[in-house]
Amino acid sequence: MSGGPAARRGPGDPEPWGGVSPFSIKTKLGALVVISVLITTGLSVIAVHTKTELRFITVFSMIATLLITQFVAHSLTAPLDEMTAVARSISQGDYTRRTRENRRDEMGELAVTINAMADELEAQDRQRKELVANVSHELRTPIAGLRAVLENIVDGVTQADPETMRTALKQTERLGRLVETLLDLSRLDNGVVPLKQRRFEVWPYLSGVLKEANMVASVRAGIATGSGSHTRTDVHLHLDVHPPELTAHADPERIHQVVANLIDNAVKHSPPHGRVTVKARRGALPESLELEVLDEGPGIPKSEWHRVFERFNRGSAKRPQGPGSDGGTGLGLAIARWAVDLHGGRIGVAESERGCRILVTLPGLPSVPS
Secondary structure, eight states: OOOSGGGGOOTTSOOTTSSSOTTSHHHHHHHHHHHHHHHHHHHHHHHHHHTOOHHHHHHHHHHHHHHHHHHHHHHHHHHHHHHHHHHHHHHTTOOOOOOOOOOOSHHHHHHHHHHHHHHHHHHHHHHHHHHHHHHHHHHHHHHHHHHHHHHHHHTTSSOOOHHHHHHHHHHHHHHHHHHHHHHHHHTGGGTOOOOOOEEEEHHHHHHHHHHHHHHHHHHHTTSOOOSSSOOOOSSEEEEEEESTTOEEEEOHHHHHHHHHHHHHHHHHTSOTTOEEEEEEEEOSSTTOEEEEEEOOSOOOOGGGGGGTTSTTOOOSOSSOSSTTOOOOOSOHHHHHHHHHHHTTOEEEEEOOSSSOEEEEEEOOSOOOOO
16 A cells, blocks of 8 residues: 555644645645746846837746646646546445555645545455455354254154254354344454353353264265365364363353364364364463364464464465365454454464464453452
8 A cells, every 4th residue: 555654644633744834735826926927027127128029028928827837737637637536446446546645735635535545445345345254154153053953853863852942942042143243243343342251161061062063064064065164074073171160251152153163173174083172271360261272183384373363364285184174264263363352362373293283261250450
């Protein structure tokens, strides 16, 4: 993007050149009038001393004044033509064009304002596209789970007993909660996304997340979704919680996003019949939690650790290992980082002898000032 610090200055900000600029349009127009008067006066004085006819002096004065006026007018209208072209491109949805900011007058200020507007519109358009991608990515899991339950009932594999219907209801409720997060995601940049934190038991909670991941993978294995989520049933999911009665204080819905996306990523990159381990340990603070997701895949080069959680980043691997895996959308880990950041926690790639190890730290109960 063109422009330096000036491009970030708003139209109402103070003039950076200390009030009226010596290069302002008002100054240029005033100078044009003064120069025209001086030329006419000078030619008149010359005419008096050389006894030149007044009509010749008048013609020369008009020509000189017109030339100077044309030069000044061109310097004013040329940037306006450029700004008009840029504004027309922006109105047609092209937010990449910018105007030059090489002037120190009102035209330069207008160029800065147009570029700032283009930056803002481009950012909003990018956020809109990312929002649609995020929502599509997150809605896919409960929809697939609900479909699995209903298909099993229709095919006669399971009966519509209270337990089965409770599973379907749970997926429907989760789908409704995810729809409600549309407004949360739209307010993400404003820092007003609400967290519904509460105390919960870690073992049954994570056990349910792993059970859901297995169920969704099973139904996807028979459906060509092309969604970017894994369809593998050969990878074993192992849960390790210590102590068994471990509790944590966080938003269960957001943590579900974290664990589900980390498991999905780990399974996709696991070797055939590999193993993905989800560990949970007590953190240093009350009700804090340390989560770890470890796979047996090729791992992530240390040079790429800082890029793992960027949106749409798929890493340098040519393709995930094992049948039923694809490249994904590159959003899962970005969503996981977003949910962890909301809690004020940390997420990152940790050292591991084999595979990839993602470590999540959640702060638990907020500290009470003494």
